[in-house]
């Protein structure tokens with residue numbers, strides 16, 4: 001069976017050139033980058049090269065980039081590191097938006113249990129944070145605002161530059177989780193005007209378990225990982241050299257290909273979206289169509305259980321998701337769709353299709369061709385027996 005992968009927001013396949021770069025690093029660069037001898041200095045050199053590549057992907061200086069174990073750690077570092085650094089200033093209020101990834105939501109909630117005040121800014125059905133709503137949430141003691149660049153479930157892009165200005169006007173710092181935009185749209189930390197930015201390699205054809213945080217030069221943030229003096233004293237632990245090399249290679253490739261790939265994926269995604277809405281009744285797109293990353297659409301199917309639809313599609317060789325990878329596998333409604341104000345049934349009948357390298361028109365057309373029959377069958381099964389008889 002020819003399988004079609006439409007879950008690139010969960011993770012992407014490793015680019016073969018990235019695998020080659022990692023293979024060489026695994027075999028040849030075994031030195032510890034902290035060692036002063038030849039082997040250590042070789043490893044340090046490849047780490048520094050990758051740091052420049054990652055910095056270039058976000059328009060930053062290499063000295064401002066710290067490697068982490070992924071997006072989750074970067075988000076934790078940004079929030080916990082800032083909170084700890086600002087604790088003594090009396091700023092004890094954290095703001096995030098209600099559709100953040102669990103890495104942010106659950107981190108601010110955890111701090112909420114330890115005495116921090118937390119405000120989650122609501123979003124409407126557009127899935128876009130309104131600057132007025134953020135303004136209303138800000139206080140004189142707000143320490144940090146964290147708003148994601150693009151949402152992982154619906155793909156909407158937030159007006160980060162505008163929101164960051166509002167936070168700064170009240171003396172608060174601003175963090176953005178750019179895990180779903182890095183490698184998809186051009187990033188420039190200066191234009192975004194943020195203080196901290198998180199990214200993760202496995203979302204742009206790099207390896208899993210490696211990510212980075214950009215920390216604006218001069219910003220004081222306490223390490224959450226303490227130990228040796230690695231990463232200029234900001235993140236202790238011997239560097240994951242092959243992972244870092246892979247992330248650097250993936251960043252270089254993403255920078256070269258990003259514009260062409262987005263131009264290729266947007267019409268494919270639109271073809272899928274229009275085709276599904278036309279072929280299957282009782283369907284609707286969740287969230288504003290623009291601004292949105294080019295590869296993502298999230299569609300609700302009336303009177304269908306999303307998990308059943310996911311499994312039925314998987315049996316046809318088509319891989320999709322019911323939301324974020326972390327919450328799929330459970331029957332929990334999407335916290336994103338819930339926060340957007342959708343009724344219970346819509347938070348449980350929606351499917352995310354996220355396209356990427358390798359997807360073709362033929363893939364999209366196959367999805368459109370198989371969906372009507374699958375949905376018809378699932379709807380007939382969900383009818384009460386009397387109605388079916």
Ligand code: PLP
Nearest residue numbers: 070071072101103152179180200
């Ligand atoms: N933030 C967002 C928006 C994500 O989509 C993800 C991954 O699902 C993460 C953070 C977590 O990244 P990682 O899997 O590298 O920990």
